Amino acid sequence: MLRVALVGNPNSGKSTLFTALTGESAIVGNWPGVTVELRKGLCTIEDQQCEVIDLPGCYSLLGTNPDEQVAAQFLERGDYDVILNVVDSTSLERSLMLTLELTDLQKPMVVALNFFDELQKSGATIDTAKFSEILGVPAVAVSAVVGFNLPVLKEALLRPRVPNVMLLDRTVENLIRTSQKDSQLTRFSALHQIVNNGSALDDVFSSLDGVHPSEHIIMERYRKAHEVASQVMTKLPNKWAVSDLLDHVFLHPRAGIPAFLVVVYLVFRIIFAIGQPLTELAAAVVSYAATGLTSLLPNGLAKNFINNALFGGVGNVLSFLPLIFTMFFVVSLLENTGYMARASLIMDRWLSRFGLSGKSFISLILGFGCNVPAVLSTRTIDDPVERKVAAMVIPLIPCSARLPVLTVLGAALFGSRAITVVVFAYVIAVLFSLVLAWLLRHLAFSKVPSFFALELPPYRRPSLRLTFKLAWFRSRDFLGKAFKVVLPLTVVFWLLMNLPPNSSVENSFLGLIGRFLSRTLLAPLHLNWQVSSALVFGLVAKEAVLSSLGQIYGLSGTALIEQIGRQFTFASGLSFITFFVLYVPCAATVGALRKEVGTFWTVVQFVLQIAVAYVGSLLVFSLVSLFFK
Amino acid sequence: MQTLNVKLQDLAEGASGKIRFIAGPPWFRQRMYELGLLPGVQVKLVKRAPLGGPIVVEFLTQRLALSPKEANWIHVDVV
Ligand SMILES: Nc1nc2c(ncn2[C@@H]2O[C@H](COP(=O)(O)OP(=O)(O)OP(=O)(O)O)[C@@H](O)[C@H]2O)c(=O)[nH]1
Ligand SMILES: [Mg+2]
Numbered sequence: 001m002l003r004v005a006l007v008g009n010p011n012s013g014k015s016t017l018f019t020a021l022t023g024e025s026a027i028v029g030n031w032p033g034v035t036v037e038l039r040k041g042l043c044t045i046e047d048q049q050c051e052v053i054d055l056p057g058c059y060s061l062l063g064t065n066p067d068e069q070v071a072a073q074f075l076e077r078g079d080y081d082v083i084l085n086v087v088d089s090t091s092l093e094r095s096l097m098l099t100l101e102l103t104d105l106q107k108p109m110v111v112a113l114n115f116f117d118e119l120q121k122s123g124a125t126i127d128t129a130k131f132s133e134i135l136g137v138p139a140v141a142v143s144a145v146v147g148f149n150l151p152v153l154k155e156a157l158l159r160p161r162v163p164n165v166m167l168l169d170r171t172v173e174n175l176i177r178t179s180q181k182d183s184q185l186t187r188f189s190a191l192h193q194i195v196n197n198g199s200a201l202d203d204v205f206s207s208l209d210g211v212h213p214s215e216h217i218i219m220e221r222y223r224k225a226h227e228v229a230s231q232v233m234t235k236l237p238n239k240w241a242v243s244d245l246l247d248h249v250f251l252h253p254r255a256g257i258p259a260f261l262v263v264v265y266l267v268f269r270i271i272f273a274i275g276q277p278l279t280e281l282a283a284a285v286v287s288y289a290a291t292g293l294t295s296l297l298p299n300g301l302a303k304n305f306i307n308n309a310l311f312g313g314v315g316n317v318l319s320f321l322p323l324i325f326t327m328f329f330v331v332s333l334l335e336n337t338g339y340m341a342r343a344s345l346i347m348d349r350w351l352s353r354f355g356l357s358g359k360s361f362i363s364l365i366l367g368f369g370c371n372v373p374a375v376l377s378t379r380t381i382d383d384p385v386e387r388k389v390a391a392m393v394i395p396l397i398p399c400s401a402r403l404p405v406l407t408v409l410g411a412a413l414f415g416s417r418a419i420t421v422v423v424f425a426y427v428i429a430v431l432f433s434l435v436l437a438w439l440l441r442h443l444a445f446s447k448v449p450s451f452f453a454l455e456l457p458p459y460r461r462p463s464l465r466l467t468f469k470l471a472w473f474r475s476r477d478f479l480g481k482a483f484k485v486v487l488p489l490t491v492v493f494w495l496l497m498n499l500p501p502n503s504s505v506e507n508s509f510l511g512l513i514g515r516f517l518s519r520t521l522l523a524p525l526h527l528n529w530q531v532s533s534a535l536v537f538g539l540v541a542k543e544a545v546l547s548s549l550g551q552i553y554g555l556s557g558t559a560l561i562e563q564i565g566r567q568f569t570f571a572s573g574l575s576f577i578t579f580f581v582l583y584v585p586c587a588a589t590v591g592a593l594r595k596e597v598g599t600f601w602t603v604v605q606f607v608l609q610i611a612v613a614y615v616g617s618l619l620v621f622s623l624v625s626l627f628f629k
Numbered sequence: 630m631q632t633l634n635v636k637l638q639d640l641a642e643g644a645s646g647k648i649r650f651i652a653g654p655p656w657f658r659q660r661m662y663e664l665g666l667l668p669g670v671q672v673k674l675v676k677r678a679p680l681g682g683p684i685v686v687e688f689l690t691q692r693l694a695l696s697p698k699e700a701n702w703i704h705v706d707v708v
Contacts, residue, residue: 059664062659062663063663090690091689091690093689094665094689214659215659215662219662219667219668222665222667222670239690240687240692244675247676251676251678251679252679253679254679256678257679257680345682345683345694346678346679348696349681349683358683358694382660451657451696451698452694452695453693453694453695455691455692455694456693456694
């Protein structure tokens with residue numbers, strides 16, 4: 001099987017091309033650093049099976065961020081047959097620096113000159129034949145979004161070529177030859193060695209006028225890239241005209257921040273204006289199906305199971321799919337226009353007070369979708385301390401799995417103005433995550449200043465078809481989780497609720513656990529045993545809290561909402577919401593966190609988060625009872 | 630106005646300069662070089678974000694947002 005590795009700068013369209021070639025799902029967004037992990041997919045070219053591997057973007061193979069190292073290590077291991085170098089043809093000169101570095105690997109290669117549609121619109125052209133001749137590899141002008149020239153690219157993948165050796169200046173070439181003589185290294189490894197051990201070679205230093213060899217090599221590559229680019233490109237593309245107009249508003253000294261707030265407000269409004277009615281419709285369908293089906297069944301354990309566990313549990317969660325989908329749709333739309341990068345810029349200064357930078361902003365926003373990819377996305381943050389802090393505060397951000405529970409609680413407490421409660425929960429969560437970030441940055445880690453450098457892409461018109469697909473990819477995880485995680489949990493919950501046999505719910509194992517918790521750990525929060533036992537299941541997945549509540553009260557839809565409403569006073573309700581939003585990361589997030597920050601910091605995070613939730617909800621309880629008697 | 634050796638941060642909006650040298654820690658220089666921000670390259674200060682936030686610079690037809698502290702490490706000759 002032919003293994004094709006997609007390598008290129010961040011935001012050069014690798015994942016878009018990956019999706020176009022394989023039809024597999026991959027997340028794309030118009031900002032650098034979307035992909036942080038390997039992703040594989042299959043495609044067939046002229047009866048030949050190919051495996052395509054999507055890699056995180058990198059500016060160089062010597063980069064030190066974890067996402068760049070994923071790419072570099074993959075290329076060094078050599079588990080591939082062809083390098084497909086994806087180049088942003090509207091930034092040819094810069095992109096070529098990586099291309100030149102790739103030629104040093106001396107592996108079969110093909111270059112895809114992506115964004116050709118934008119290049120043509122900007123009035124510039126690239127002489128692909130000449131380009132291909134200079135580098136000695138096939139080069140194809142493509143557009144991954146439009147699908148332009150993809151068949152030609154596919155065909156080219158079957159006849160890749162080992163690139164020409166792109167010679168650098170005499171000093172560097174001499175150095176390469178010396179280290180190759182000493183130890184039979186490939187050109188790439190020799191360069192690597194020079195870069196890494198450069199400081200040890202004093203004579204090298206003096207021959208370069210005191211410039212560090214690694215810097216000298218980059219400058220040489222740039223000189224070469226410039227040379228190649230000016231040979232194949234007629235004129236420089238002018239791609240900023242439209243973006244300048246938009247940025248005039250979105251990055252305006254005075255209008256920029258209000259514009260940001262308007263965008264956030266609109267996002268909220270759209271999600272609820274469209275998602276809420278659809279969700280109510282879905283809930284009605286679920287309860288209709290439940291009553292219809294259960295009326296046919298004889299009374300007994302089976303009926304109890306179907307009614308409670310399936311409809312009350314999983315059904316309740318599933319009815320929120322429309323809301324979740326709408327949310328992902330709107331966020332994907334935002335990501336693919338390029339506004340995300342602007343928002344991160346606007347927020348940078350503000351976040352720097354809490355020891356984070358604009359880069360963390362993007363990760364935090366992703367957290368509203370799902371905490372797991374958000375934690376992984378911190379890999380692209382340059383500053384290692386900030387990377388850790390961001391990863392550790394993300395679990396406080398209310399993910400889409402918490403949204404259904406919040407919506408139900410909101411409706412229970414506030415009726416039609418449920419959205420107020422959701423907004424309240426979001427504000428609380430953001431507030432506490434910033435406080436936690438500040439604490440971590442200033443107390444746990446030394447006070448290193450944060451760093452912010454982000455490539456700003458031009459604004460792009462997002463394709464509705466692709467946005468739809470993206471929203472679907474992400475909602476599919478929600479759907480999958482409802483069956484793979486929530487369903488088993490619901491079964492466990494149901495068993496605990498019905499064992500030992502013939503006992504009342506209150507005296508079941510579940511009742512025991514719930515009562516124990518509500519009398520001890522959760523006693524200060526005034527939570528009853530039903531709610532306490534539901535919270536336990538949120539440790540695994542947050543949606544499970546809703547399915548558990550549905551089961552324990554044996555209700556779904558509006559009946560459930562009314563029932564919950566009766567369980568809380570205003571103060572205890574808000575305090576419970578605060579606790580629920582903050583209390584612990586779900587099992588999957590803990591796993592991701594361990595991967596990124598290690599076991600020790602994961603344990604610290606877990607303890608801290610429970611503490612924050614505790615303090616937060618007590619605070620809310622006493623404040624609210626003080627003001628609303 | 631001094632036109633030699635000005636900090637990038639002090640450039641006026643819309644003004645251009647040629648990179649003279651990049652100070653700051655090695656990892657920062659490395660990062661900037663990888664992005665193509667090298668001595669001799671011409672940069673333009675496109676925009677300043679609200680409230681003393683990052684600046685946006687353009688070079689080699691690409692744009693980069695930089696926070697003020699980093700922009701102070703980059704020295705340019707105004708052209
Ligand atoms: N107009 C146009 N837009 C494109 C093209 N290819 C990709 N895009 C858009 O460019 C943006 C970036 O695409 P991605 O596929 O996420 O880029 P990537 O290389 O995977 O980026 P990272 O994962 O961050 O390294 C998306 O908004 C795409 O819709 C193209 O050929 N033409
Ligand atoms: Mg990608």
